[in-house]
Amino acid sequence: MKTPKDKSKKDLQENNLLDESINTEQSDTTVASEKSTTDEKTTVINDTTEVAEAATTISNTAVTTEIALQPKKERLLSIDRIRGLCIFCFVCSVLMPLFETAFEKLAPLFEHAHRQTGLGGWQILPYVSIADLFAPMFIFIMGLTMVKSFKSREKKVGTPRAVLQLAVRFLGLIGLGIMLNTFEDLVVDLLKKEATFGELQFYEKVFVTAFWATVGFVSIMLILTLVSLILRYAKCAKANNIIVKINDVFANIFKYVLAIIGLLSLYILIVGTAEMLNTLVWHEEEGNPLGWQEYTLTKFGSIWWDTLQNIGLAGLMALPFVALGRRGRLTVASINLIVYAIMIKYGSTAYRAVVEGGLIGGIGWSSIVLFGTVCFDYKDEKEYWIIPAITLLAALFLDFTYGVIAFKRGCTPPYALLCISLSATVWGLFNKINDWKPKYDFLADWGSNPILNYAVAIFFIAILLGGKYEEQFAAMKLWPALGITVLFLGVFTAANWLMRKKQVYIKIS
Amino acid sequence: MKKNIKESLSSFFVKTKEKIKVYTNNYKNKQNELSEILAESQRIKSIDRFRGFLVFCMLVFQFLNKFDNLTFLNKLANHYNHGIGIEILPHMTIADMVAPAFIFAIGLTFAMTFIKRQKLYGTKIAVVHHLERSLGIIGLGCFLGLCGNILDSFGGKHTLNAFDYSVLAVSVIMLIGIVLRLLTNVPKLKNNKYFPKIAEQIFYISISVLGIMDIIITCIDWHYVLTTGDLVYRYWLTLQDIGFAMLIALPLIKAGSFVKFSVATAGFIGYTVYHQQPGVMELLDIPVHGGIIGGFGWAMILIYSMIFADLYFKDKTNALIYAGFFAGIGILLTQWIGVLNLGSCSPTFIITNVGLSGLIFMLFDYCDKFRKPSFDFLVWWGKNPIVMFLVEFFAIGLYTSLVPDSILKDAPLWLASLEGIIAVAILTAFAYLLSRKKKTIRL
Numbered sequence: 001m002k003t004p005k006d007k008s009k010k011d012l013q014e015n016n017l018l019d020e021s022i023n024t025e026q027s028d029t030t031v032a033s034e035k036s037t038t039d040e041k042t043t044v045i046n047d048t049t050e051v052a053e054a055a056t057t058i059s060n061t062a063v064t065t066e067i068a069l070q071p072k073k074e075r076l077l078s079i080d081r082i083r084g085l086c087i088f089c090f091v092c093s094v095l096m097p098l099f100e101t102a103f104e105k106l107a108p109l110f111e112h113a114h115r116q117t118g119l120g121g122w123q124i125l126p127y128v129s130i131a132d133l134f135a136p137m138f139i140f141i142m143g144l145t146m147v148k149s150f151k152s153r154e155k156k157v158g159t160p161r162a163v164l165q166l167a168v169r170f171l172g173l174i175g176l177g178i179m180l181n182t183f184e185d186l187v188v189d190l191l192k193k194e195a196t197f198g199e200l201q202f203y204e205k206v207f208v209t210a211f212w213a214t215v216g217f218v219s220i221m222l223i224l225t226l227v228s229l230i231l232r233y234a235k236c237a238k239a240n241n242i243i244v245k246i247n248d249v250f251a252n253i254f255k256y257v258l259a260i261i262g263l264l265s266l267y268i269l270i271v272g273t274a275e276m277l278n279t280l281v282w283h284e285e286e287g288n289p290l291g292w293q294e295y296t297l298t299k300f301g302s303i304w305w306d307t308l309q310n311i312g313l314a315g316l317m318a319l320p321f322v323a324l325g326r327r328g329r330l331t332v333a334s335i336n337l338i339v340y341a342i343m344i345k346y347g348s349t350a351y352r353a354v355v356e357g358g359l360i361g362g363i364g365w366s367s368i369v370l371f372g373t374v375c376f377d378y379k380d381e382k383e384y385w386i387i388p389a390i391t392l393l394a395a396l397f398l399d400f401t402y403g404v405i406a407f408k409r410g411c412t413p414p415y416a417l418l419c420i421s422l423s424a425t426v427w428g429l430f431n432k433i434n435d436w437k438p439k440y441d442f443l444a445d446w447g448s449n450p451i452l453n454y455a456v457a458i459f460f461i462a463i464l465l466g467g468k469y470e471e472q473f474a475a476m477k478l479w480p481a482l483g484i485t486v487l488f489l490g491v492f493t494a495a496n497w498l499m500r501k502k503q504v505y506i507k508i509s
Numbered sequence: 510m511k512k513n514i515k516e517s518l519s520s521f522f523v524k525t526k527e528k529i530k531v532y533t534n535n536y537k538n539k540q541n542e543l544s545e546i547l548a549e550s551q552r553i554k555s556i557d558r559f560r561g562f563l564v565f566c567m568l569v570f571q572f573l574n575k576f577d578n579l580t581f582l583n584k585l586a587n588h589y590n591h592g593i594g595i596e597i598l599p600h601m602t603i604a605d606m607v608a609p610a611f612i613f614a615i616g617l618t619f620a621m622t623f624i625k626r627q628k629l630y631g632t633k634i635a636v637v638h639h640l641e642r643s644l645g646i647i648g649l650g651c652f653l654g655l656c657g658n659i660l661d662s663f664g665g666k667h668t669l670n671a672f673d674y675s676v677l678a679v680s681v682i683m684l685i686g687i688v689l690r691l692l693t694n695v696p697k698l699k700n701n702k703y704f705p706k707i708a709e710q711i712f713y714i715s716i717s718v719l720g721i722m723d724i725i726i727t728c729i730d731w732h733y734v735l736t737t738g739d740l741v742y743r744y745w746l747t748l749q750d751i752g753f754a755m756l757i758a759l760p761l762i763k764a765g766s767f768v769k770f771s772v773a774t775a776g777f778i779g780y781t782v783y784h785q786q787p788g789v790m791e792l793l794d795i796p797v798h799g800g801i802i803g804g805f806g807w808a809m810i811l812i813y814s815m816i817f818a819d820l821y822f823k824d825k826t827n828a829l830i831y832a833g834f835f836a837g838i839g840i841l842l843t844q845w846i847g848v849l850n851l852g853s854c855s856p857t858f859i860i861t862n863v864g865l866s867g868l869i870f871m872l873f874d875y876c877d878k879f880r881k882p883s884f885d886f887l888v889w890w891g892k893n894p895i896v897m898f899l900v901e902f903f904a905i906g907l908y909t910s911l912v913p914d915s916i917l918k919d920a921p922l923w924l925a926s927l928e929g930i931i932a933v934a935i936l937t938a939f940a941y942l943l944s945r946k947k948k949t950i951r952l
Contacts, residue, residue: 125844382826389833393868396840400599421837 077437077444078430079144084447085426086137087454093131094457095488100474102481115352115409118290125399125406127290128415132408135307136368136419137426138450139314143372144427146315147329150322163319170315172255174262177308179214180458182207203268203300210261217254221247262312268300269309273359275299282349290405293352310356310365317366318373326377333370336363337413341404344412351410364411371420379431388428392421445496449505453492461488553618554888555874560614561891562873566607568901572932575909575917576925590794590852598840598861601849606862608747608798608851609810611894612754613866616814617821619755623762639762641713643755648719649895650748652680653902660910672726672742679719686712723749727801734795743796748898750798750807757808758815766819773812780805781846781856793853806854813863821874829871836864889940897940905932 093110096103111121113129121129146166153162186208189195200208224247231240279296321332340363344351351357357364371387378384395417398404406414446453473481499505573579574586586604587594594602627635655676661667669677689708698704727745734740761769783802784790793799799806813835821828839861843849849858890897909917920928 123844124841382824385830386826386833389830389837392837392841393833393864396837397598400840400843401597 076434077441078427078434079141080447081430081441081443082137082423082427082447083141083450084443084445086134086141086447087450088443088446089134091453091457091461091489091492092485093134094461095485098461098470098473099476099481099485102476102478113408116290116292118405118407125395125414125418128406128408128418132415133419133422135408136365136411136416137423139311139365139368140372140375140420140423140427142311142315143318143369144376146318146369147322147373147376159323166319166322167316168255168259170312170319171259171262171266173312173315174265174309175210175258175260175312176262177306177310177312178207178261178265178304179211179258180308180455181304181306182211183459187211201300203264206264207261207304210257213257214254217250217257221250221254224250262309265304265309266313266316269305269313269354269359271299272297273354276354280349290352290407291349293349305354305356305358307356310361313359313362314365314369317362318369321370322373326374329370330374333367333374336367336370337416340364341398341402341413344404344410345402351412352407354409356408357410361409361411364413364416367413367416368411368420368423372423375424375427379428384424384428388421388424391417391424395421440497442493445493445500448500449496452499453496456492554885555870555877556614556617557891558877558885558887559617559870559873559891560611560894561887561889563607563611563614564890564894564897565887567611568897568905568936569929569933570604571901572905572909573925573929576920576929577918578920578922579925579929582929588851598849599843601851601858601861605849605851605858606865608750609807609858609862610866610869611747612751612807612810613814613817613863613870615751615755616758616811617818617870619758619811619815620762620818636759639755639759641717643752643759644717644720645713646720646752646755646895647723647749648683648716648752650746650752651676651719651723651744652683652716653748653899654723654744654746655680656902670742672722672744676719676722676744679715679722683712683715683719686715720752724753724801727796730796731801734792734800738792738795740796745797745800747798750804753801753804754807754811757805758811761812761815766816769812769816769819773809773816776805776812777809777856777859780809780859784853784856785846790847790850790853790855794850798851799854803854806856806859809859810863813859814866817863817867825871825874828867832864832867832871834864835860836868839864886937886941889937889944893940893943896943897936900936900939 096106097110100107108120108122108129110131111129112131113123113127114120118127121131123129124133150162150166153165156162157165182204186195186200186204190197190208197205197208224243228240228243228247231237231243275297276295281294282291283294284291321329324332348360351360354361371391375384375387378387395406395414398417399406399414404412404414406412406418408415476484570582570586573582577583584593584595587602588604589596589600589602594604596602597606623635623639626638630638655673658667658669658673659677662669686708689704690712693699693705693708723744726742727749730740730742730745761772764772784793784806793803796803798804817828817831820831839849839857839859842860843857847855847857849855849861851858916924916928
């Protein structure tokens with residue numbers, strides 16, 4: 001068995017799509033001795049001390065558990081904690097609204113502002129509800145870790161490859177989002193026999209095929225991981241090594257498959273946006289202060305876009321500026337928002353037509369990423385708190401004085417600035433207690449596996465349970481609903497705690 | 510015996526030498542302290558410029574507001590409830606920001622001037638001085654109100670009542686005090702042991718009495734507002750707001766920032782709860798700036814600005830952050846605890862203007878780095894705000910009340926601009942003269 005010192009340093013590479021933070025304050029990747037020397041290694045571990053066995057990599061909904069060879073820097077707990085807060089709120093927002101009767105009074109807390117009318121939910125600003133504020137926090141968190149991750153990659157593999165790796169990651173996120181949408185919108189109907197494969201449009205067929213390929217890949221990788229675990233405990237190192245290598249190959253192929261799907265989705269978005277801009281007509285409507293838009297999409301019929309795609313696009317659009325200094329990034333983000341604000345002020349309503357604003361909304365979302373990178377650079381300086389103060393003020397002036405509405409759909413500049421302010425404030429406060437390391441860290445546990453929590457919440461709770469037992473949950477009384485909620489959250493908490501204890505981190509690699 | 514005399518003489522000399530040494534050291538220390546204090550106040554030109562800018566806005570734009578043909582400049586001086594002003598936030602125009610910013614400027618140096626005086630003359634004298642100053646400003650406002658009522662009575666718009674006559678009587682004493690103080694410049698009287706002090710006390714006591722009378726009558730007026738919905742005496746304007754705010758903030762002048770913040774926030778919460786009662790905001794809109802009740806709101810602005818000053822003198826970055834958050838939170842709160850309203854000194858108006866004033870001041874402070882102008886006209890304006898205010902009230906007030914409409918309201922653009930330029934030039938020259946002669950006239 002090779003010792004850690006024999007390992008090539010080239011193996012250090014991470015492929016977190018969402019979880020860049022893990023590698024910023026800690027050593028990036030350290031690879032166990034038996035790992036291959038390929039460049040496509042993903043290992044991020046919190047604190048490892050032992051040097052012993054080969055790691056097992058399970059990609060995709062992959063569990064990467066590797067043992068560090070080098071002393072690791074500790075994670076920046078503030079990033080884990082803020083991520084944990086977001087994910088916890090997200091899971092609650094998916095679970096609790098299922099119980100319509102039981103949690104009726106809490107419903108406005110989880111209600112997003114209506115995508116057309118802008119009404120609904122407990123509004124912190126006109127057309128912005130409290131529930132609208134948590135998703136951008138994820139994007140902000142992505143920004144926190146992006147620059148350092150890019151720079152560490154750049155040192156190891158050079159700038160072009162570093163850019164390619166991050167681009168593949170963000171495209172993979174888009175691809176993953178499309179897969180979830182495909183399941184929700186197409187596969188379920190196909191399984192219920194409400195539609196047939198032949199009736200689908202060409203690109204829908206591609207997505208459905210890709211979905212089943214994804215399921216296949218994930219299944220194979222899960223099986224291989226299981227086998228690897230067994231071999232590991234049986235101390236068959238050689239066989240385990242082979243299995244791990246095969247798993248790596250599948251993981252890498254899967255990563256690029258997702259990226260290609262993401263690219264296709266991006267193409268559909270661009271085409272759809274162009275058609276929309278060309279045919280958009282805005283209508284006034286009584287009781288709807290924002291009016292509604294009508295447009296025609298002939299090429300692909302619809303624009304497939306949702307939260308994960310949005311996160312991926314935000315990363316992609318911020319990527320060209322990652323190499324700039326903090327003032328450069330701040331300037332770019334500010335100019336983006338100013339230009340966007342002027343466009344909206346003088347008549348553009350296109351941002352409202354697509355979920356999260358689509359390509360146009362990407363301007364706002366990428367600005368949040370860039371501000372996140374700037375906030376990370378300032379985190380230890382006293383000037384840090386100027387950012388949330390001034391962005392809050394700017395958001396309010398744009399909304400109340402300049403007349404540009406804050407709206408999640410489209411990520412308008414006041415909305416983006418408000419989210420930046422809130423996220424920066426929350427993270428700044430978490431930063432203040434970074435040195436506080438309790439035995440049991442609830443938020444850090446929840447923040448250690450965001451992708452898994454997100455996927456389970458969407459897939460299992462929202463789609464399966466919500467789809468199958470929708471009526472039963474909606475009619476349930478308070479105590480049973482509370483019991484089920486506590487049970488679910490308890491299971492999530494226990495699972496997160498266990499995974500963090502065992503240093504199991506599920507990422508897309 | 511000779512030996513004893515020698516010994517006692519030598520010990521006497523030694524003791525005297527020591528005493529002289531101690532006295533000299535004390536004097537040097539005091540001079541050093543004073544120098545430090547003076548050095549501190551001399552360095553903060555940005556505060557002077559900020560104050561000067563506000564005085565300039567208050568006076569000049571009020572004058573330019575008389576000329577309808579100056580359109581844009583005419584609008585600048587309009588408050589939200591007076592017509593079309595330049596609205597920078599919902600229900601708040603640029604003109605609405607000037608008075609709270611002025612109180613903010615006072616807060617920047619409020620504690621500093623007290624400490625200066627305390628170090629020089631002791632705590633008792635410093636407290637008495639500041640008390641007299643606060644009441645004096647209210648008294649001055651009362652006196653100006655009387656002048657306005659007398660002028661209106663000549664025009665038939667007002668009938669002098671019992672209170673007007675009482676104020677007149679005390680004002681006469683105050684004016685006698687002023688005359689006596691001016692007479693102290695006569696060498697014979699200047700050197701008199703008692704005359705200057707008596708003259709000073711006559712003036713300060715009489716103007717303080719005017720201040721107390723004003724507070725009492727305004728309380729009575731608030732009672733009339735609550736019972737009949739209208740004012741009777743109308744003796745409350747901007748100067749009274751300033752003086753009353755200083756009076757309320759006085760006990761906290763040497764308190765720590767945390768104590769000030771706690772007291773101000775507790776007061777703010779109480780004020781907000783009261784302000785939010787149904788119909789109260791409309792009642793508070795009746796007297797100018799909320800009357801005596803609104804005065805508590807103005808006091809909150811002063812106390813919060815004192816906290817800003819504490820932060821500013823320790824670390825400017827923290828002060829900037831404090832101002833930014835205050836402004837943001839104030840504007841955000843308009844959705845839940847009411848609009849920005851100068852007329853009633855609404856809670857959101859208080860918080861927002863503390864923040865905005867702080868930010869504008871920090872801008873002045875930042876610009877201080879780049880320019881050290883020889884033509885520092887804002888500093889000249891800022892050195893004698895009381896005098897400039899009185900000049901504006903009497904000189905320009907008289908001018909605008911005597912000239913016909915064709916020269917004022919209906920004046921063509923060229924004439925209005927010319928009058929504006931001349932007024933600004935004369936006032937600036939006057940301010941410059943006072944500054945050059947190092948004359949600072951304060952209460």
